[in-house]
Amino acid sequence: DIQMTQSPSSLSASVGDRVTITCRASQSISIHLNWYQQKPGKAPKLLIYAASNLQSGVPSRFTGSGSGTDFSLTISSLQPDDFATYYCQQSYSSPLYTFGPGTKVEIK
Amino acid sequence: QGQLVQSGAEVKKPGSSVKVSCTASEDIFTSYSIAWVRQAPGQGLDWVGRIIPNLGTINYAQKFQDRVTLTADDSTSTTYMELRSLTSADTGVYYCAREALTGFGVVTLAYWGQGALVTVSS
Numbered sequence: 001d002i003q004m005t006q007s008p009s010s011l012s013a014s015v016g017d018r019v020t021i022t023c024r025a026s027q028s029i030s031i032h033l034n035w036y037q038q039k040p041g042k043a044p045k046l047l048i049y050a051a052s053n054l055q056s057g058v059p060s061r062f063t064g065s066g067s068g069t070d071f072s073l074t075i076s077s078l079q080p081d082d083f084a085t086y087y088c089q090q091s092y093s094s095p096l097y098t099f100g101p102g103t104k105v106e107i108k
Numbered sequence: 109q110g111q112l113v114q115s116g117a118e119v120k121k122p123g124s125s126v127k128v129s130c131t132a133s134e135d136i137f138t139s140y141s142i143a144w145v146r147q148a149p150g151q152g153l154d155w156v157g158r159i160i161p162n163l164g165t166i167n168y169a170q171k172f173q174d175r176v177t178l179t180a181d182d183s184t185s186t187t188y189m190e191l192r193s194l195t196s197a198d199t200g201v202y203y204c205a206r207e208a209l210t211g212f213g214v215v216t217l218a219y220w221g222q223g224a225l226v227t228v229s230s
Binding site: 001031032033034036038043044045046049050051053055087089091094095096097098099100101102 | 158167217218220223
């Protein structure tokens, strides 16, 4: 099975900060990597697909990069609506998907 | 577009079973696959399995495959997830989500149901 790790597990940041979350796969997954945002009590929301492509309707301050085993999600200027938990997910071994453990972004 | 509506919260005794439903608009039910994902309280996302209703194709995660059954009812555009032999560790929110294949050949979970809370308690 492909294992996914994320770092950090949590971070505190201020509005306007630049934030980067990393995700690593236990083997190469090419660009089969998606990012989701989840707020408390809500279903996850797709932000980035195929490593670097912005889902329709998602603000351009979110960018994704990477391929192979190492990926990152960057929020260029953190906004109040961005405080949430972020998950990466590999779909290389579709349909046997795995998610990363999540990164909680909190207000500093 | 792509709306998924799930059944309500359930409280179950240990050792019993639960069946959660996910009703889709007809356009996505017949054309796409539906995945199920579990989230234990305060924890991350755990893929349970997926079903392609119009093909009858079903896949399960290894950790659930002995206790879970996914089914589909074409007449009501509804998929079901039944989990048996419940323990307190099965407490959590169960989501259904529609798979979508992007132009890059990468599958995403683009649309999600609202989630169904299952509480297992004696």
